[in-house]
Amino acid sequence: MNSPGLTGALATFVANLRPENIPLAAQSEVRRAMADCLGGALAGAHEEVTRIAASVQARPGGACTLWGRPERSDVSEAALTNGCAAHAHSLDDTHESMRGHPSAPVVPAILALGELVDASGEDLITAYVAGVEVAGRLGRGVNDRHSQLGWHTTSTLGTVGAAAACARLLGLDAQRTAYALGLAASMAGGLRVNFGTMAKALQAGLAAQRGVQAARLAAGGMVTSTTALEGHEGFLQLFCDDGSQDADRALHGLGQSLEVLTPGIVYKLYPTCSLMHALIDMVRHARSQGVWADTAGLELRCGISERLEAARGKTWPSGGLAAKFHVQYSVAVAALHGTQSVADFTDEAVHRPGVKALAEQVQVTLGQDFPTGNGDFAELVVLQDGQEVFRQRQAKPLGHPSMPLSAAQHEAKFLDCAVPALGAERARALLELLQSSPACSARALARALALSTD
Incomplete structure (x- = not known):
C-alpha cells in the first residue's frame, strides 16, 4: 500500500495484528467483554426489537445462530438480529475514546462471520482487538463534536470497527482491509434522535451487519478510496463539521498501546444511559448507609x-425505553429499590405512582465547577426535611477501569442476564466455555447460544 494516511495506517495495523502481539491482559479483557456482551444479548433475545428483527431476518437453514432463539439466519442478518439483542437493554459496555458501545456491534459481527468460516477462539480475540482499536481511534479523531452533531457513535464508529474486526477475521491484506474500512465509512449512520x-x-x-457486509465485499474485490x-x-470531515477532526490524534501511539486496555472497556451495572451511572452509584450508596428513613x-x-444534560429526557418518559434517559425517574428507582434492573424499564413500570411521586422530589441541574470533558462526573446532595444529610461527588461509575467490578460481580451480571434465556445449567x-483455555471457537459458542441445538 502507498497510503500513509489514517485509512492506510489503521488498515495496516489490522492486517498485521497477530495473536502473539496481544498481551495476556488484553486477551483477558476481550474474554470479559465478550461474556458481558453475550449475557446482555441473551437478556435482550426476546425483547420486541429483537423479535421483530428475527421475524424479518430469519432464514430457514441459515448458516448462523440467533442467540437465545430457535431461528437461524444468514450471516449478515444474524449479525443484525444479535446486535439488536446486545443493545436492547443498554446493558452493554462502553468506551471513552469511542464515546459509545464497542462490543454491541463488534461481537455480533465476529461471532456470525466466525460461525460461517469456523473461526478459532484465538481468531475471535484478535478480531475483537482490531475492531475496538479502529472504533476507538476513529472516535479520538472525531472527538465529542461527532456526537454533539446528533450521530449515534455506536452505529457510526461501530460500523467501521466491526468492518475492521471482520477484515481481520477473514485475513484480508492491508489493501483489502482499507477497502473494507472505506465501504464501512460509506455505510455508517445512526441518529441520536x-x-x-x-x-x-x-x-x-x-x-454489526454492515461491518460483515463491508469486509465480505472487500474480500470479494470491491474497491473504494484508500483515504475514505x-x-x-x-468520514472525518463529514462527521465532524467544525474543523476539530484530527487524523494525527487518532493515530497517536498506534501499535504502542491497545484501546481495549487504554482507556479500556467500561462495564455497566444498570440498563440506562451510562452518563448517569456515577450518580446512581451515589444514590445507592446513600440509601445503603441509611441516609433517609423514609421518602417523606x-x-x-x-x-x-x-x-448528560444534552442526552437526558426532559419530559416524563412515555415508556421504558425513554425512561433509560430520564434522570429523575432513574434516581427515584434507585432511591426506592436500591438498584436498577431490566424490570424497572418496562412501559408498565414507568407509570408506578410511588416512583413518579419520588421523581418529583429530584432536582437536576448542571454541575458547578465540574471538570471539563468528563461526562460521567456527578454530584449528589440529599436533604431530609430541609437539612443536608449527604453530599458526595463521583468522577466515574463502578465498572470503569478505575473502579473495576470484581469477578463475582461480572459473573452475577452474566447469570442474571443469561439464566432466564437458557436456564441455569446451560447459562x-x-x-465456563467463555472462560475456558484455550478460548473456544465461534461454532462452539454458537451451539451454546442456540435455544435449540437440533
Missing part, C-alpha cells in the same frame, strides 16, 4: 455534566 426507541438497538445491529476516512469529503420530606439534588456451562 432515535434514542429512547427501538431504533437505537437497531442501529447497533445495523453496525481522512480524505476530502471523507426527602429531596435529592443532582448535579450532572453537560453531556453456567456457557460461562
Whole structure:
C-alpha cells in the first residue's frame, strides 16, 4: 500500500495484528467483554426489537445462530438480529475514546462471520482487538463534536470497527482491509434522535451487519478510496463539521498501546444511559448507609455534566425505553429499590405512582465547577426535611477501569442476564466455555447460544 494516511495506517495495523502481539491482559479483557456482551444479548433475545428483527431476518437453514432463539439466519442478518439483542437493554459496555458501545456491534459481527468460516477462539480475540482499536481511534479523531452533531457513535464508529474486526477475521491484506474500512465509512449512520426507541438497538445491529457486509465485499474485490476516512469529503470531515477532526490524534501511539486496555472497556451495572451511572452509584450508596428513613420530606439534588444534560429526557418518559434517559425517574428507582434492573424499564413500570411521586422530589441541574470533558462526573446532595444529610461527588461509575467490578460481580451480571434465556445449567456451562483455555471457537459458542441445538 502507498497510503500513509489514517485509512492506510489503521488498515495496516489490522492486517498485521497477530495473536502473539496481544498481551495476556488484553486477551483477558476481550474474554470479559465478550461474556458481558453475550449475557446482555441473551437478556435482550426476546425483547420486541429483537423479535421483530428475527421475524424479518430469519432464514430457514441459515448458516448462523440467533442467540437465545430457535431461528437461524444468514450471516449478515444474524449479525443484525444479535446486535439488536446486545443493545436492547443498554446493558452493554462502553468506551471513552469511542464515546459509545464497542462490543454491541463488534461481537455480533465476529461471532456470525466466525460461525460461517469456523473461526478459532484465538481468531475471535484478535478480531475483537482490531475492531475496538479502529472504533476507538476513529472516535479520538472525531472527538465529542461527532456526537454533539446528533450521530449515534455506536452505529457510526461501530460500523467501521466491526468492518475492521471482520477484515481481520477473514485475513484480508492491508489493501483489502482499507477497502473494507472505506465501504464501512460509506455505510455508517445512526441518529441520536432515535434514542429512547427501538431504533437505537437497531442501529447497533445495523453496525454489526454492515461491518460483515463491508469486509465480505472487500474480500470479494470491491474497491473504494484508500483515504475514505481522512480524505476530502471523507468520514472525518463529514462527521465532524467544525474543523476539530484530527487524523494525527487518532493515530497517536498506534501499535504502542491497545484501546481495549487504554482507556479500556467500561462495564455497566444498570440498563440506562451510562452518563448517569456515577450518580446512581451515589444514590445507592446513600440509601445503603441509611441516609433517609423514609421518602417523606426527602429531596435529592443532582448535579450532572453537560453531556448528560444534552442526552437526558426532559419530559416524563412515555415508556421504558425513554425512561433509560430520564434522570429523575432513574434516581427515584434507585432511591426506592436500591438498584436498577431490566424490570424497572418496562412501559408498565414507568407509570408506578410511588416512583413518579419520588421523581418529583429530584432536582437536576448542571454541575458547578465540574471538570471539563468528563461526562460521567456527578454530584449528589440529599436533604431530609430541609437539612443536608449527604453530599458526595463521583468522577466515574463502578465498572470503569478505575473502579473495576470484581469477578463475582461480572459473573452475577452474566447469570442474571443469561439464566432466564437458557436456564441455569446451560447459562453456567456457557460461562465456563467463555472462560475456558484455550478460548473456544465461534461454532462452539454458537451451539451454546442456540435455544435449540437440533
